[in-house]
Amino acid sequence: MDYRGLFEDAIDTLRKEKRYRVFADLERVAGHFPRAIFRDSADNAREITIWCSNDYLGMGQHPDVIRAMQETAAKLGTGAGGTRNIAGTNRPLVELERSLADLHRKEAALVFTSGFVSNEAAISTIARLIPNCLVISDQLNHASMIAGVRQSGMEKKIFRHNDMAHLREILEAAGKDRPKMIVFESVYSMDGDVAPIEEIADLAEEFNALTYIDEVHAVGMYGERGAGICEREGLMHRIDIIEGTMAKAFGVLGGYITASQPIVDAVRSYASEFIFTTALPPALCAAARASIEHLKSSSEEREGQQRQAQRLKEILTEAGLPVMPTNTHIVPVIVGDARRCKAASDMLMEKHNIYIQPINYPTVPKDTERLRITPTPLHTDEMLFELRDALVKVWNVLDLPMHTDTSQLTAQALNSGDLVLPTNGG
Numbered sequence: 001m002d003y004r005g006l007f008e009d010a011i012d013t014l015r016k017e018k019r020y021r022v023f024a025d026l027e028r029v030a031g032h033f034p035r036a037i038f039r040d041s042a043d044n045a046r047e048i049t050i051w052c053s054n055d056y057l058g059m060g061q062h063p064d065v066i067r068a069m070q071e072t073a074a075k076l077g078t079g080a081g082g083t084r085n086i087a088g089t090n091r092p093l094v095e096l097e098r099s100l101a102d103l104h105r106k107e108a109a110l111v112f113t114s115g116f117v118s119n120e121a122a123i124s125t126i127a128r129l130i131p132n133c134l135v136i137s138d139q140l141n142h143a144s145m146i147a148g149v150r151q152s153g154m155e156k157k158i159f160r161h162n163d164m165a166h167l168r169e170i171l172e173a174a175g176k177d178r179p180k181m182i183v184f185e186s187v188y189s190m191d192g193d194v195a196p197i198e199e200i201a202d203l204a205e206e207f208n209a210l211t212y213i214d215e216v217h218a219v220g221m222y223g224e225r226g227a228g229i230c231e232r233e234g235l236m237h238r239i240d241i242i243e244g245t246m247a248k249a250f251g252v253l254g255g256y257i258t259a260s261q262p263i264v265d266a267v268r269s270y271a272s273e274f275i276f277t278t279a280l281p282p283a284l285c286a287a288a289r290a291s292i293e294h295l296k297s298s299s300e301e302r303e304g305q306q307r308q309a310q311r312l313k314e315i316l317t318e319a320g321l322p323v324m325p326t327n328t329h330i331v332p333v334i335v336g337d338a339r340r341c342k343a344a345s346d347m348l349m350e351k352h353n354i355y356i357q358p359i360n361y362p363t364v365p366k367d368t369e370r371l372r373i374t375p376t377p378l379h380t381d382e383m384l385f386e387l388r389d390a391l392v393k394v395w396n397v398l399d400l401p402m403h404t405d406t407s408q409l410t411a412q413a414l415n416s417g418d419l420v421l422p423t424n425g426g
């Protein structure tokens, strides 16, 4: 067996399909975000502007957050020193879980290594503990939720993205007596659209189903205290399990769930992904808590972010660029072809020092390849205009479509029938 050749072939397949991923080597400079030092393949360094970070509010460089991490590491050391059960449960982690439960007004919270792990562990464990559970999952759910559903081994049904008539059909077919869990997201991060949470909660009540929401792209960003879309819409108490991350708007690392005490206690007690791994380090927990607590009382970052996102949408749309209309902080600009999407991204970096990673299949459906732009409150108006000018130049050089109707693009691509997304998000 030619093992080396086998892996080379696997990689070649990706290259041929224009799906081979190249990572940008970045050195973010605290205090100057969204500026960063980029090093090309020859290790030549230059300054660029990042336009695709999930550090949506720039909290990764907030002085309180950096200070919490530094001071805690100096006092408590680096690692946690063990699993949660064996010497790893550190004081800042306990305080972090309290802060998260308070954020979502739930009885308890549980922290995991990442948002990915929290979804996989919590969905699979909760579904497995419910006899004959039917898991009902939105078509565009993130790869980590799909992993959780698979891992549970329970029967699953997928409803068309945000389609409440289809969800009702599935619930009716299952009947009121069968145990069910509906899993979905609040903000879908590639199209920037939002789930009809209240309708889902109503249906869940009517059909006696448990509800599990991923608010990863909404925590820190929406609601009076930054608890997400459920908080903004007064619906936190109507959702059984709320999942989030500390790696995006909170600017650090780690994932979590919040729920009733018995649900959290059950996941704590049964989920291997939680039990058999080292706890998060104290410095990281302290930094995450500093960020969460800051955003509970400060709306300045959220408002600045919303303002710049809205401005950018207007500026790009006015210039004729194919911006997908969204009600959220995400600004997708459609290219519709994998090769040209990569070419546009390369040209932005090489000629304009602007970094926007191309988003291709399987993260989004084919023909909806895009540049996914995430402005932060730290992107100045001047930067917005720089970006517009660079995009218009690239669009002209590559002869990319302008003035196209992008409002129904994902739905069309999905309904063309050739795929259910294997992985999305991130």
Ligand SMILES: *Cc1c(COP(=O)(O)O)cnc(C)c1O
Pocket (backbone or CB within 6 Å): 114, 115, 116, 117, 119, 142, 144, 185, 189, 214, 216, 217, 245, 246, 247, 254, 255, 425, 426
């Ligand atoms: C990024 C993401 C996750 C994973 O969170 P991490 O903390 O980065 O592991 C989960 N769900 C969605 C929808 C995401 O986009």
